[in-house]
Amino acid sequence: MWDAEVDIAIAGAGGCGLVAALTVAEKGLQVAVFEKTDFVLGNTAASAGMIPAAGTRYQREIGIQETPEEMAEDILKKNHQESNPDLTLALSKVSGPLVEWMNDKLDMQFSLVTEFKYPGHRNLRMHAPPTRSGLELMKKLKQAVNDKDNIYLMLKSQVEKLILGDKGEVIGIDVQTTDGVQRIKAKKVILATNGFGGNTSMVKKFIPEISDALYFGYEANTGEGIEMALEIGADVSNMTAYQGHAAVNEATGLLVTWGTIMSGGFMVNQNGERFGNEAQGYSEFALEVVKQEVQNGYIIIDQDIYQNLLSIEDFKQLDEMDAFKSSDSIEDLAVKLGINVKSLKQTYTAFQKNEQGSSDQFGRTDFPKQLTGKLFGIKVSPALFHTQGGLNINEHAQVVNGQGNVIENLYAGGGTAVGVSGRHAYGYMSGNGLLAALGFGKIAGDHAVHMIQQKGME
Numbered sequence: 001m002w003d004a005e006v007d008i009a010i011a012g013a014g015g016c017g018l019v020a021a022l023t024v025a026e027k028g029l030q031v032a033v034f035e036k037t038d039f040v041l042g043n044t045a046a047s048a049g050m051i052p053a054a055g056t057r058y059q060r061e062i063g064i065q066e067t068p069e070e071m072a073e074d075i076l077k078k079n080h081q082e083s084n085p086d087l088t089l090a091l092s093k094v095s096g097p098l099v100e101w102m103n104d105k106l107d108m109q110f111s112l113v114t115e116f117k118y119p120g121h122r123n124l125r126m127h128a129p130p131t132r133s134g135l136e137l138m139k140k141l142k143q144a145v146n147d148k149d150n151i152y153l154m155l156k157s158q159v160e161k162l163i164l165g166d167k168g169e170v171i172g173i174d175v176q177t178t179d180g181v182q183r184i185k186a187k188k189v190i191l192a193t194n195g196f197g198g199n200t201s202m203v204k205k206f207i208p209e210i211s212d213a214l215y216f217g218y219e220a221n222t223g224e225g226i227e228m229a230l231e232i233g234a235d236v237s238n239m240t241a242y243q244g245h246a247a248v249n250e251a252t253g254l255l256v257t258w259g260t261i262m263s264g265g266f267m268v269n270q271n272g273e274r275f276g277n278e279a280q281g282y283s284e285f286a287l288e289v290v291k292q293e294v295q296n297g298y299i300i301i302d303q304d305i306y307q308n309l310l311s312i313e314d315f316k317q318l319d320e321m322d323a324f325k326s327s328d329s330i331e332d333l334a335v336k337l338g339i340n341v342k343s344l345k346q347t348y349t350a351f352q353k354n355e356q357g358s359s360d361q362f363g364r365t366d367f368p369k370q371l372t373g374k375l376f377g378i379k380v381s382p383a384l385f386h387t388q389g390g391l392n393i394n395e396h397a398q399v400v401n402g403q404g405n406v407i408e409n410l411y412a413g414g415g416t417a418v419g420v421s422g423r424h425a426y427g428y429m430s431g432n433g434l435l436a437a438l439g440f441g442k443i444a445g446d447h448a449v450h451m452i453q454q455k456g457m458e
């Protein structure tokens with residue numbers, strides 16, 4: 001009846017799936033990862049590779065003492081207390097050990113991102129590989145997977161169905177491969193297929209407010225993990241949650257880091273007017289851009305900010321492609337950007353009068369510097385990056401059913417599971433995506449191994 005048997009089967013070879021696989025393999029169990037596409041990329045490779053973590057040695061080295069409780073408090077404050085506090089704390093607790101484990105065991109060469117602080121982070125908390133890119137993160141994860149002979153990575157293998165035993169427990173999966181459907185027996189199954197950002201009808205159904213915006217995530221993330229689990233009695237929460245982003249440069253297909261704003265820049269519309277508190281966060285600001293008559297924004301920064309951000313890979317590429325327009329005068333910059341000259345000049349003059357800590361007309365209080373010297377501007381579009389609602393899980397990443405009971409042998413993490421971003425665009429705090437992907441990947445892997453080993457001793 002079975003085509004193959006492993007200890008643990010994982011659906012999806014993104015960040016969540018590979019961290020789970022490496023966690024399991026480290027303990028000596030056999031694990032198979034099934035990836036639908038030809039590639040090991042996922043959203044994780046598209047990300048900026050920045051992982052939030054509390055209490056790390058990188059923070060301590062520069063005098064930051066931070067507890068997981070403080071990190072959880074920040075996440076809950078950003079999402080207006082809309083995420084499950086137990087899951088939020090569980091992820092905050094695993095974050096420090098996760099980052100240090102990835103660095104020490106997987107050769108990540110992490111450092112603390114000190115270039116700027118993201119909205120809602122009380123301390124510098126982002127940890128990233130040297131290029132600050134998810135591609136580098138995924139390359140290192142894939143290398144580590146290739147080095148393990150107890151991990152089987154199968155590409156062009158789409159997980160289609162969960163197979164149940166007599167008591168309703170998960171005992172395996174059906175996988176569509178180039179050789180037809182394979183039935184894989186597994187003691188535990190981990191769903192790491194991300195969310196439903198690539199499924200237009202699901203986005204229209206659950207998050208209509210962002211359904212007209214560009215989808216900037218991995219096309220293959222079409223909600224199958226969620227649907228498969230729903231078929232066997234799982235339940236979902238917070239399906240309206242997502243990470244939007246207000247600043248994709250469509251001409252180059254690159255993300256313009258929100259470090260531009262957090263370092264002291266601002267955004268205007270086609271008329272040269274500001275239209276909100278940019279420093280609240282890039283996710284909710286995507287909706288503000290969607291509301292503009294012409295659904296574009298223009299980020300304005302100065303030479304210092306520009307130079308400082310060149311350490312970020314995407315930004316370096318924007319520089320290499322001359323994606324920013326620049327000028328010594330705001331009027332000339334407006335002409336080059338094709339926006340209203342008089343109005344941008346007025347906006348710029350008013351913006352320069354703001355002082356750090358005092359609120360402007362939109363409630364923004366972060367004005368870390370006056371813009372000086374040469375000015376730079378770039379056209380940006382709003383986008384949906386990934387969805388943040390999904391399967392209900394407990395703090396061990398075990399999937400639970402509508403009654404709150406564990407569905408035996410089934411785990412979920414990353415975009416497949418309910419995250420910690422509440423129910424709205426404003427709930428996304430920078431780093432929540434990779435935190436839920438890598439954090440629940442680690443938690444699921446550890447718990448699945450523990451349960452298998454415990455059963456072996458009975």
Ligand SMILES: Cc1cc2nc3c(=O)[nH]c(=O)nc-3n(C[C@H](O)[C@H](O)[C@H](O)COP(=O)(O)OP(=O)(O)OC[C@H]3O[C@@H](n4cnc5c(N)ncnc54)[C@H](O)[C@@H]3O)c2cc1C
Pocket residue numbers: 011012013014015016017034035036037039040041042043044045046047048049050051052157158159160192193194195216217218220221222223224225255385386413414415416430431432433434435437
């Ligand atoms: C441009 C961009 C920048 C971002 N920057 C950051 C950042 O700096 N920090 C941060 O925390 N978050 C960031 N995020 C969010 C973050 O990338 C995601 O939250 C995270 O990568 C999700 O990881 P995952 O493992 O759940 O999914 P993914 O990495 O997307 O992996 C899912 C995998 O599952 C596969 N799959 C799907 N269906 C099936 C199936 N049925 N069978 C088998 N395989 C399947 C897919 O092909 C894919 O390879 C960013 C997102 C984007 C788009």
